[in-house]
Amino acid sequence: MSNLMGERRKKVSDDGERSLIKTPSNASIASQANAATAAAAASSTGDLERAARKQFQQDVTPAFVYVLAVFSALGGFLFGYDTGVVSGAMLLLKREMNLSALWQEVLVSSTVGAAALSALAGGFLNGLFGRRVCILLASFIFTVGGVVLSTAPNKEVLLVGRIIVGLGLGIASMTVPVYIAESSPPQLRGQLVTINTLFITGGQFIASLVDGAFSYLRHDGWRYMLGLSVVPAVLQFLGFLFLPESPRWLIQRGLTQKARRVLSQIRGNQNIDEEYDSIKSSIEEEEKDCVGGGPVIWHMLTYPPARRALIVGCGLQMFQQLSGINTVMYYSATILQMSGVRDDKLAIWLASVTAFTNFLFTLLGVWLVERVGRRKLTLGSIIGTGLSLTLLAVGFLLSAQHTPPVTLHPSDPSTPNSTCSRYGSCEPCMLDPACGFCYRENSSSVFATSCVPVSPAYTGEAAWGRCSNATQTKDGTYWAYNYCPTSYSWVVLVGLILYLAFFAPGMGPMPWTVNSEIYPLWARSTGNACSAGVNWTFNVLVSLTFLHVAQYLTYYGAFFLYSGLALLGFLFIYGCLPETKGRRLEEIESLFESRLCSCGASDADEGRQIEYIRVKGSNYHLSDNDASDVE
Numbered sequence: 001m002s003n004l005m006g007e008r009r010k011k012v013s014d015d016g017e018r019s020l021i022k023t024p025s026n027a028s029i030a031s032q033a034n035a036a037t038a039a040a041a042a043s044s045t046g047d048l049e050r051a052a053r054k055q056f057q058q059d060v061t062p063a064f065v066y067v068l069a070v071f072s073a074l075g076g077f078l079f080g081y082d083t084g085v086v087s088g089a090m091l092l093l094k095r096e097m098n099l100s101a102l103w104q105e106v107l108v109s110s111t112v113g114a115a116a117l118s119a120l121a122g123g124f125l126n127g128l129f130g131r132r133v134c135i136l137l138a139s140f141i142f143t144v145g146g147v148v149l150s151t152a153p154n155k156e157v158l159l160v161g162r163i164i165v166g167l168g169l170g171i172a173s174m175t176v177p178v179y180i181a182e183s184s185p186p187q188l189r190g191q192l193v194t195i196n197t198l199f200i201t202g203g204q205f206i207a208s209l210v211d212g213a214f215s216y217l218r219h220d221g222w223r224y225m226l227g228l229s230v231v232p233a234v235l236q237f238l239g240f241l242f243l244p245e246s247p248r249w250l251i252q253r254g255l256t257q258k259a260r261r262v263l264s265q266i267r268g269n270q271n272i273d274e275e276y277d278s279i280k281s282s283i284e285e286e287e288k289d290c291v292g293g294g295p296v297i298w299h300m301l302t303y304p305p306a307r308r309a310l311i312v313g314c315g316l317q318m319f320q321q322l323s324g325i326n327t328v329m330y331y332s333a334t335i336l337q338m339s340g341v342r343d344d345k346l347a348i349w350l351a352s353v354t355a356f357t358n359f360l361f362t363l364l365g366v367w368l369v370e371r372v373g374r375r376k377l378t379l380g381s382i383i384g385t386g387l388s389l390t391l392l393a394v395g396f397l398l399s400a401q402h403t404p405p406v407t408l409h410p411s412d413p414s415t416p417n418s419t420c421s422r423y424g425s426c427e428p429c430m431l432d433p434a435c436g437f438c439y440r441e442n443s444s445s446v447f448a449t450s451c452v453p454v455s456p457a458y459t460g461e462a463a464w465g466r467c468s469n470a471t472q473t474k475d476g477t478y479w480a481y482n483y484c485p486t487s488y489s490w491v492v493l494v495g496l497i498l499y500l501a502f503f504a505p506g507m508g509p510m511p512w513t514v515n516s517e518i519y520p521l522w523a524r525s526t527g528n529a530c531s532a533g534v535n536w537t538f539n540v541l542v543s544l545t546f547l548h549v550a551q552y553l554t555y556y557g558a559f560f561l562y563s564g565l566a567l568l569g570f571l572f573i574y575g576c577l578p579e580t581k582g583r584r585l586e587e588i589e590s591l592f593e594s595r596l597c598s599c600g601a602s603d604a605d606e607g608r609q610i611e612y613i614r615v616k617g618s619n620y621h622l623s624d625n626d627a628s629d630v631e
């Protein structure tokens with residue numbers, strides 16, 4: 001490895017191309033001087049920071065970096081679409097292909113499992129072939145997966161298609177944030193990377209609409225649902241044929257001339273000298289520090305700053321999933337049914353309201369990330385998430401305490417000893433996956449209640465009796481498979497809305513955003529591969545265990561457990577997450593240098609960042625040579 005690094009260093013130190021740098025025009029120098037004046041005139045540090053940022057964005061940020069971010073974030077859209085669309089597709093598939101519960105579970109989790117594995121492999125591919133090739137590869141894989149899924153003749157081919165899609169998901173989920181972070185100017189980086197998560201939640205929302213629309217098509221509707229992902233995948237593939245490689249990766253590989261060209265392309269009229277030099281010298285520094293051979297993960301584990309960054313990155317992803325987002329999203333249709341929406345179709349449409357709320361509040365995160373910073377946003381978010389989870393748990397607890405008793409004990413001659421008939425009230429009946437609650441309702445009460453076995457083919461019906469034909473029958477008889485009728489459903493509904501409002505701006509996007517920036521360049525691919533792998537692994541663990549956890553601990557127990565985990569997450573974030581706002585990627589490693597886990601950013605750190613932006617704001621008019629004095 002040291003030999004390799006020595007060779008690379010030689011290439012990196014080739015500096016013969018300085019004449020290729022675009023020198024700033026008089027107009028740009030004048031406008032940069034305006035930036036400084038505007039910044040200097042601002043009275044308070046907050047005004048100063050805002051003025052500098054605004055002026056910088058107006059003068060220096062070319063539209064190209066936004067185009068680049070949006071095309072990359074199509075990877076996020078596919079992430080959201082492919083993970084979201086499957087629930088609606090499964091409703092149709094299980095009838096059409098007669099899928100057992102095991103097959104349904106395998107089809108849903110195979111994608112997430114494959115994503116976990118391919119995210120890990122993506123680290124290696126990223127280092128070797130670069131970010132652009134990996135994004136091209138991911139969109140190609142998505143396209144193939146979409147075609148296989150939409151034309152699948154049987155469940156085995158469906159499984160192959162779901163695994164292919166998962167392979168694309170893993171690579172895209174770890175590459176896209178890194179690519180955007182490496183191409184963005186520091187003061188926009190948080191916002192642009194967070195756009196990727198906005199696209200994830202946007203993909204989930206569109207998937208829920210597609211699910212709603214095609215659920216009316218009883219035959220082959222699932223083919224359209226699963227196959228439509230080909231459209232954004234092809235769009236991204238075509239776009240990336242024309243988009244450039246990450247300049248940082250190019251410099252690392254010694255392709256300095258190309259890196260300069262790309263940097264001036266994405267920075268427009270801004271002078272790139274300072275940025276180029278700082279990236280290059282930090283890579284040289286990194287390479288000097290890095291001695292000995294062996295895999296990058298070993299170097300990360302034995303080099304304290306990289307190890308701390310890895311702990312923070314993986315911990316954030318783990319706590320994101322442990323705070324139960326995918327359970328809450330998945331369960332939202334049932335929560336809505338509990339609250340009185342008894343019609344199946346309407347519940348599917350209302351689930352898209354949940355997905356839209358998640359999307360809307362992620363937009364708030366895009367707006368807040370560069371204003372309040374990553375640390376405060378994540379801390380505020382996890383506190384709110386934990387409290388909303390407690391409210392959800394209290395709602396479920398109240399419903400359980402006032403659960404309606406079973407008043408009728410009908411027995412079917414073919415299943416006389418069904419365990420269902422032994423339950424005395426709705427709560428234990430509904431928690432048993434083999435049983436459901438059948439009841440009649442009028443405006444003031446629930447009556448004529450019974451606990452009966454669920455139909456083996458479809459959980460939306462009872463195996464026999466009054467509820468064997470549909471979720472809701474004409475005479476006001478209802479079938480409740482995984483909820484109990486309750487007058488406390490409003491508490492759960494408020495909990496759900498608050499949960500999304502708090503989770504989506506912070507805990508949703510920040511783990512991805514922070515991971516894209518905390519690792520030094522030599523460890524960035526591997527660090528992101530590991531943390532994305534952790535995200536997918538905990539995603540599959542939490543979704544696979546939810547029903548079992550609910551069965552043993554009841555729903556309120558499961559939600560109390562999640563809120564306890566959110567509390568642990570808060571302590572972890574409070575103790576370990578530093579503020580990275582406004583810093584260059586190359587500066588961030590120093591945040592992990594001395595402290596145990598790089599604990600909280602102090603006010604002094606905040607001051608330094610404002611100073612950094614201020615100095616940069618007033619520095620644009622300086623000559624190229626002066627620029628280096630600033631750092």
Ligand SMILES: O[C@H]1[C@H](O)[C@@H](O)[C@H](O)[C@@H](O)[C@H]1O
Nearest residue numbers: 197200201325326508509539
């Ligand atoms: O950041 C995303 C987002 O919050 C999604 O809504 C969720 O489904 C994903 O698991 C998560 O990684």
